[in-house]
Amino acid sequence: MKIAVLSGKGGxxxxxxxxxxxxxxxxxxxxxxxxxxPNGYLFxxxxxxxxxxxxxxIPIIDERLCKGCRKCVDFCKFNxxxxxxxxxIVFDEVCHSCGGCVLFCPxxxxxxxxxIIGEVQRGVSDNVTVITGILNTGEASGIPIIKKLLSDTxxxxxxxxIDCPPGxxxxxxxxxKDADYCILVAEPTLFGVHNLNMVYNLVRLFDKPHGAILNKxxxxxxxxxxxxxxxxxxxxxxxxxxxxxxxxxxxALISVRENMKYRDMFSALLQTVTKEVRHETAxxx
Amino acid sequence: xxxxxxxxxKSIESSVxxxxxxxxxxxxxxxxxxxxxxxxxxAAASQGGAGIKAAQxxxxxxxxxxxxxxxxENAAAVIKAANVKIYKTxxxxxxxxxxxxxxxxxxxxxxxxxxxxxxxxx
Ligand code: SF4
Ligand code: SF4
Numbered sequence: 075m076k077i078a079v080l081s082g083k084g085g086x087x088x089x090x091x092x093x094x095x096x097x098x099x100x101x102x103x104x105x106x107x108x109x110x111x112p113n114g115y116l117f118x119x120x121x122x123x124x125x126x127x128x129x130x131x132i133p134i135i136d137e138r139l140c141k142g143c144r145k146c147v148d149f150c151k152f153n154x155x156x157x158x159x160x161x162x163i164v165f166d167e168v169c170h171s172c173g174g175c176v177l178f179c180p181x182x183x184x185x186x187x188x189x190i191i192g193e194v195q196r197g198v199s200d201n202v203t204v205i206t207g208i209l210n211t212g213e214a215s216g217i218p219i220i221k222k223l224l225s226d227t228x229x230x231x232x233x234x235x236i237d238c239p240p241g242x243x244x245x246x247x248x249x250x251k252d253a254d255y256c257i258l259v260a261e262p263t264l265f266g267v268h269n270l271n272m273v274y275n276l277v278r279l280f281d282k283p284h285g286a287i288l289n290k291x292x293x294x295x296x297x298x299x300x301x302x303x304x305x306x307x308x309x310x311x312x313x314x315x316x317x318x319x320x321x322x323x324x325x326a327l328i329s330v331r332e333n334m335k336y337r338d339m340f341s342a343l344l345q346t347v348t349k350e351v352r353h354e355t356a357x358x359x
Numbered sequence: 360x361x362x363x364x365x366x367x368x369k370s371i372e373s374s375v376x377x378x379x380x381x382x383x384x385x386x387x388x389x390x391x392x393x394x395x396x397x398x399x400x401x402a403a404a405s406q407g408g409a410g411i412k413a414a415q416x417x418x419x420x421x422x423x424x425x426x427x428x429x430x431x432e433n434a435a436a437v438i439k440a441a442n443v444k445i446y447k448t449x450x451x452x453x454x455x456x457x458x459x460x461x462x463x464x465x466x467x468x469x470x471x472x473x474x475x476x477x478x479x480x481x
Contacts, residue, residue: 147415150408151405153402154408155411156414156437158415158440158441159441159442161440163437165411165433168407168411168433214407
């Protein structure tokens with residue numbers, strides 16, 4: 075059962091929710107797909123880390139063979155190639171590794187070389203297997219890393235929590251593609267509603283069963299709650315604004331492992347979530 | 360020498376476009392004959408790498424200088440590789456900028472920005 079945790083922007087408590095739900099489960103896998111700024115591992119402090127480099131293929135030019143016909147430049151729809159001063163220039167960071175130019179070159183002047191764009195780290199933190207994707211800075215796309223992160227877990231029967239990148243860009247779509255259920259984490263402000271709406275549209279686009287967790291709740295009006303009720307989004311739970319929780323979180327501690335109170339809270343939340351997922355998978359297998 | 364300027368409309372009376380890669384047109388202006396040609400910027404609609412493609416267009420037109428308010432990193436790499444100078448425009452009037460270049464009053468553009476290549480951001 076794969077559960078993706080999303081939010082429209084960073085700092086809403088997406089990682090807090092994903093980390094604590096994973097920690098509250100008897101046994102689980104936590105996957106950090108926020109490859110530009112992974113931070114789940116800071117909480118889990120996993121051990122026995124095995125890391126694997128992730129590479130993509132980038133074209134490389136053999137200038138002796140190139141006749142300057144520019145077929146490759148015209149073909150590349152990402153504009154990663156330029157032909158200047160009788161020389162082909164490849165912009166590695168712009169290239170999307172489609173391989174088209176290599177096939178297209180009539181002179182066979184282009185070949186592919188492997189380029190490291192980041193890595194995947196696997197480790198263990200008590201009951202949780204922690205898998206982290208890391209994209210090197212300056213790289214165009216983390217999608218190859220996400221693909222790798224999610225490919226290894228297809229067989230897993232237990233609970234898998236996917237901590238998605240913030241926003242609703244293509245990298246988020248890739249992260250939720252195979253999820254059985256999506257949890258939307260929202261803050262109780264108007265801006266929070268705006269962000270919630272973004273990810274809500276995304277999960278609807280992908281036709282994913284979903285529910286919301288409202289974080290940092292205070293007494294009084296909650297625009298995010300109102301939004302959920304209006305749109306008929308199931309509210310899985312509310313986390314009230316709480317200094318102690320905030321402090322544990324900012325010290326990179328997992329509150330479920332520190333305090334019974336939070337263990338109970340997240341266990342109850344986890345139960346609601348798993349019940350929802352079972353229900354959804356039962357009616358939409 | 361021919362120069363290139365990103366412009367909003369196909370007229371020398373129109374204004375300098377604030378974007379290089381996404382400008383709708385380029386003015387190619389011949390400083391000696393004072394002739395102007397307007398080119399459609401085919402890069403304006405591209406998904407990514409617009410700066411690179413626009414720079415290729417500029418270079419292919421054999422200009423000696425580009426006058427622009429800003430220019431991304433990759434585009435600047437292309438333009439510099441072709442030994443084309445990049446000057447920073449002083450205001451949005453095309454004529455003012457051409458006159459300033461003639462009088463040697465334009466400075467080279469040195470704040471090249473790293474661009475926004477992160478797929479629509481966060
Ligand atoms: S298609 Fe091949 S020969 Fe033509 S410019 Fe590109 S690399 Fe050179
Ligand atoms: S591999 Fe694809 S994206 Fe990369 S330079 Fe070649 S055509 Fe462009």
